[in-house]
Amino acid sequence: MLRTLEIRDVLIIDRLDLEFRPGLNVLTGETGAGKSILLDALGFVLGWRGRAELVRQGAEQGSVTAVFDLPAGHAAHGVLEEAGIAAEDGELILRRVNAVDGRKTAWVNDRRVSGEVLRDLSETLVELHGQHDDRGLLNPRGHRALLDAFAGLDLAPLRAAWRAQAVARADLAAAEAALEAARKEEDFLRHAVAELDRLDPQPGEEAALDARRRLMQGAEKIRSDVARALEALSDQGAEGLMRDAVRWLDGAAERAEGRLEGALAALDRALIELGDAQQGVEDCLGALDFDPGELERLEERLFAIRALARKHGVLADELGVLAGDLRARLEALDSGEAGIAARAKAVTLAEAAYRDEAARVTAARVAAAGRLDAAMAAELAPLKMERAVFATEVVAGEAGPEGVDTVTFTVATNPGAPSGPLNRIASGGELSRFLLALKVCLTGDAPGLTMIFDEIDRGVGGATADAVGRRLKALAEGCQVLVVTHSPQVAALGGAHWRVEKRVAGDVTLSTVTPLGAAERVEEVARMLAGDTVTEAARQAARALLSA
Numbered sequence: 001m002l003r004t005l006e007i008r009d010v011l012i013i014d015r016l017d018l019e020f021r022p023g024l025n026v027l028t029g030e031t032g033a034g035k036s037i038l039l040d041a042l043g044f045v046l047g048w049r050g051r052a053e054l055v056r057q058g059a060e061q062g063s064v065t066a067v068f069d070l071p072a073g074h075a076a077h078g079v080l081e082e083a084g085i086a087a088e089d090g091e092l093i094l095r096r097v098n099a100v101d102g103r104k105t106a107w108v109n110d111r112r113v114s115g116e117v118l119r120d121l122s123e124t125l126v127e128l129h130g131q132h133d134d135r136g137l138l139n140p141r142g143h144r145a146l147l148d149a150f151a152g153l154d155l156a157p158l159r160a161a162w163r164a165q166a167v168a169r170a171d172l173a174a175a176e177a178a179l180e181a182a183r184k185e186e187d188f189l190r191h192a193v194a195e196l197d198r199l200d201p202q203p204g205e206e207a208a209l210d211a212r213r214r215l216m217q218g219a220e221k222i223r224s225d226v227a228r229a230l231e232a233l234s235d236q237g238a239e240g241l242m243r244d245a246v247r248w249l250d251g252a253a254e255r256a257e258g259r260l261e262g263a264l265a266a267l268d269r270a271l272i273e274l275g276d277a278q279q280g281v282e283d284c285l286g287a288l289d290f291d292p293g294e295l296e297r298l299e300e301r302l303f304a305i306r307a308l309a310r311k312h313g314v315l316a317d318e319l320g321v322l323a324g325d326l327r328a329r330l331e332a333l334d335s336g337e338a339g340i341a342a343r344a345k346a347v348t349l350a351e352a353a354y355r356d357e358a359a360r361v362t363a364a365r366v367a368a369a370g371r372l373d374a375a376m377a378a379e380l381a382p383l384k385m386e387r388a389v390f391a392t393e394v395v396a397g398e399a400g401p402e403g404v405d406t407v408t409f410t411v412a413t414n415p416g417a418p419s420g421p422l423n424r425i426a427s428g429g430e431l432s433r434f435l436l437a438l439k440v441c442l443t444g445d446a447p448g449l450t451m452i453f454d455e456i457d458r459g460v461g462g463a464t465a466d467a468v469g470r471r472l473k474a475l476a477e478g479c480q481v482l483v484v485t486h487s488p489q490v491a492a493l494g495g496a497h498w499r500v501e502k503r504v505a506g507d508v509t510l511s512t513v514t515p516l517g518a519a520e521r522v523e524e525v526a527r528m529l530a531g532d533t534v535t536e537a538a539r540q541a542a543r544a545l546l547s548a
Contacts, residue, residue: 001480009059024476026494034511047118075124144407151368168350172343179336196323206316379437465489488528492545
């Protein structure tokens with residue numbers, strides 16, 4: 001619960017230190033004294049959206065520090081753990097600074113954090129409620145979530161069933177679209193696959209065919225030169241002359257006294273090399289011998305491969321992959337009906353699972369609605385509204401991840417009167433009491449929660465205001481309730497009381513908050529009863545309220 005609130009240079013507050021207590025805390029003061037500024041400051045340190053500029057005129061920055069006591073098991077511990085922040089001895093310190101240039105900086109236990117962390121913490125620390133409630137009680141769109149929270153419903157299985165249903169439907173739709181598209185191109189697919197299968201192009205074949213073709217085309221131009229070279233190297237050419245030279249030199253070698261041995265050895269080597277050269281030329285000449293019909297057949301296949309590649313807009317080496325893809329699409333078409341049937345069955349099962357889960361949630365909501373209506377009847381009686389009827393309507397609505405129900409809180413303020421939405425049927429004073437009763441019923445067991453009621457008693461007085469005050473006091477037992485009020489009956493029931501005042505010193509307007517002792521409380525309650533002129537009778541009435 002909230003222990004202290006320190007405000008520095010915020011709007012018309014220059015310096016303020018407040019220490020709150022468990023139980024019912026009341027803040028009173030004239031209209032415009034600055035009570036709403038306290039709520040603005042608290043909302044600022046909690047990360048709520050509020051006024052854009054909070055810095056007091058003439059100051060460099062405004063700051064708010066709030067200290068909360070965290071009991072064991074408080075929901076804030078989970079938020080802190082997720083943010084990597086440790087709670088220090090059951091204490092939580094929030095601090096936020098607003099610079100004059102608009103920059104905002106926040107810390108939790110001296111660890112700098114984002115506004116999102118503050119807002120996540122605020123949901124576990126403080127509940128703000130007013131006559132013009134902005135947290136869902138008056139908005140029918142939020143009634144279903146409020147009823148679910150009251151019922152303690154776990155909607156995760158329902159949401160999962162909704163997603164599974166959507167995925168199954170999307171899968172079926174995609175398969176049906178693919179099958180329809182495949183049917184439109186079935187003739188093309190079968191023709192293309194057959195054409196590719198007949199040609200059966202292989203990776204690298206186009207390059208090999210092109211190289212062989214170019215070789216054949218150039219063969220005629222070089223064959224005659226290669227043949228002449230072979231003739232020059234044959235027995236009638238270089239080889240024959242060299243062999244003749246060897247015979248002549250062999251005959252003269254004996255008489256040359258060794259002078260020809262080097263020359264004969266060189267000729268032997270040359271003859272060997274010449275033989276290798278001759279064999280190479282013969283091999284080349286053999287390769288240049290081809291059948292003209294072979295060139296025609298080679299070109300026909302090369303041109304067919306290239307034409308097919310151009311037709312499908314791929315490289316020649318990618319034709320094999322293309323054939324596999326087209327064949328797979330044909331197989332999918334052939335097996336498409338079976339796949340559609342399987343997916344349709346999956347959709348039927350997913351829809352049935354969603355309906356079953358939605359029916360379970362609807363039954364739980366209807367049961368919870370009955371419990372909430374009974375709880376509201378019990379709460380309204382002490383608030384002098386025992387003749388009013390609160391009803392939670394659960395009717396069929398549009399299906400969604402949260403189920404198929406529309407939930408609306410309706411009221412009838414008098415027996416026989418028509419029922420309708422809270423904000424259309426109830427008067428200002430009745431609305432305050434309905435909202436208070438709803439708040440009590442929907443809050444549940446939230447240890448360490450601080451509940452703030454901003455003028456929840458507006459529009460009521462006398463015995464009704466006393467009844468509202470007593471319900472607030474009962475609600476505050478074991479926890480903490482802060483009430484901003486103009487009702488003396490409510491103020492008299494507070495366990496702690498502060499007066500908010502506005503004073504003007506020169507050209508400076510400042511708001512102050514003063515904790516009230518017993519005698520001061522008498523004066524404040526008397527002022528609330530009598531107005532500007534406090535009489536002794538008003539003081540006596542104030543003492544009676546306080547003693548009661």
